[in-house]
Amino acid sequence: MADLTSTATPKPKVLVADDEQVIANTLAIILNQAGFEARAVFSGEKAVELLDSFQPDMLISDVIMTGMTGIEAAIITRSKLPKCKILLFSGQAATADLLEKSRAQGHEFEILAKPVHPTDLLAKLRG
Numbered sequence: 001m002a003d004l005t006s007t008a009t010p011k012p013k014v015l016v017a018d019d020e021q022v023i024a025n026t027l028a029i030i031l032n033q034a035g036f037e038a039r040a041v042f043s044g045e046k047a048v049e050l051l052d053s054f055q056p057d058m059l060i061s062d063v064i065m066t067g068m069t070g071i072e073a074a075i076i077t078r079s080k081l082p083k084c085k086i087l088l089f090s091g092q093a094a095t096a097d098l099l100e101k102s103r104a105q106g107h108e109f110e111i112l113a114k115p116v117h118p119t120d121l122l123a124k125l126r127g
Helices: 021-033 044-054 070-080 095-104 118-126
Strands: 013-017 037-041 058-062 085-090 110-113
Touching (some): 058 070, 070 085, 110 118
């Protein structure tokens, strides 16, 4: 029997950060079922902590979280892992102000509105 582990393409790693645990866990489950290796964390700080050990190919983060915002986590992620794709999502009006502030500092991020439909999210990740 052939060893498939040596020829199999590694799954893209996705880190999902949302302080709403149900959302983070649900997105991670959907992504894992869709062929990604996804992990859920519940804060921007935890996302940043996992960067070195998990080395995600993609970060999906809520913008408005207690403590470190998703934008702050995205800026740190981009500085540590420049090839990491970053996708932010939010259901809050305050997001526009935070995004404008990050744009003024030279950081541009793609954003999806909450609630995000799984097929829209998968299309963005695969696109």
